[in-house]
Amino acid sequence: MRTKLFYSGGLIFAAVLLLSGGILLGAILLQQREDAIEETPPQAQETVLAPEVEAVLERKISLVAELLLDPVIIDGLRMANQEHESISLEEILEFDEKWRNTEGVDEFIEAFLDNDVARKLIEFQEQYPGFSEIFVVDAHGLNVGQTNKTTDYYQADEDWWIGAYRGGEGKTFYGLIEFDESAQAEAISLYVPVIDPLEQKAIGVAKAVVNIAAIKMEL
Secondary structure (H helix, E strand, O other): OOOOOOEOOOOOOOOOOOEEOOEEOOOOOOOOOHHHHHHOOHHHEOOOOOHHHHHHHHHHHHHHHHHOOOHHHHHHHHHHHHHOOOOOHHHHHHHHHHHHHOOOOOHHHHHHHOOHHHHHHHHHHHHOOOEEEEEEEEOOOEEEEEOOOOOOOEOOOOHHHHHHHHHHOOOOEEEEEEEEOOOOEEEEEEEEEEEOOOOOOEEEEEEEEEEHHHHHHOO
C-alpha cells in the first residue's frame, strides 16, 4: 500500500483534532511549498505533528523497536535475506501480482500469517491492541511475517520502505493520519528499521499501523 508523506523541506504546521474528556486538542493544518516537493527525494520525507501526538508516537515507536530486537525476528530476517539473495525482479513481480490478485488468503499468503515471525507480531498485537497491523519486510522489500494480509507482497517500490531501509543505514519515521486499507482503520503508520545487532545495519523494516483511537486514549 502506498503512503502519502510530507517533505521536511516544506513548511508544515500540524496539530491533531482529538476530543478526549471533552477537551479540544487542535486541528490538522498542513501547508507545504510546491518547490520543496519537487526538490526533495521520497526517502527524505517526514511528517510533523503536534507535540502531544508526537510524544505518543515516540512511545509507540519505542515499543516496536524493542519488539524488533527479538531473536526470532532477527533470525527470520536473516534467513529471508539469505533465501532471497538470488531471486530476480521478474520472479518478485510475479509473486506480487499473484498476491494482489488473490481474493482472501491462499496457501502462499497463509505462510506469512502463520510463521515464527508472524506469531511474535501477533503476540505483540494482542498485548498492545492499538496496533491495527504490523508486518516485517526483509532487505529485498519482501514480506516475511505479518498480522494481517497486506495489499501487496513487494514493498521495495514504496516510498516508506525506501526511506526506512535507507540502503541499510535505517531510519525511523512516521506518516500522516490516513485510512489504512489493510488495517481498515484511520491510523498513523510507524516505519522502524530492523537493525542486526551483529552487523549493525538494517536487515529489514517493520511497518506498524497505530489506530487513531489508541492515540486519543493516551492524550
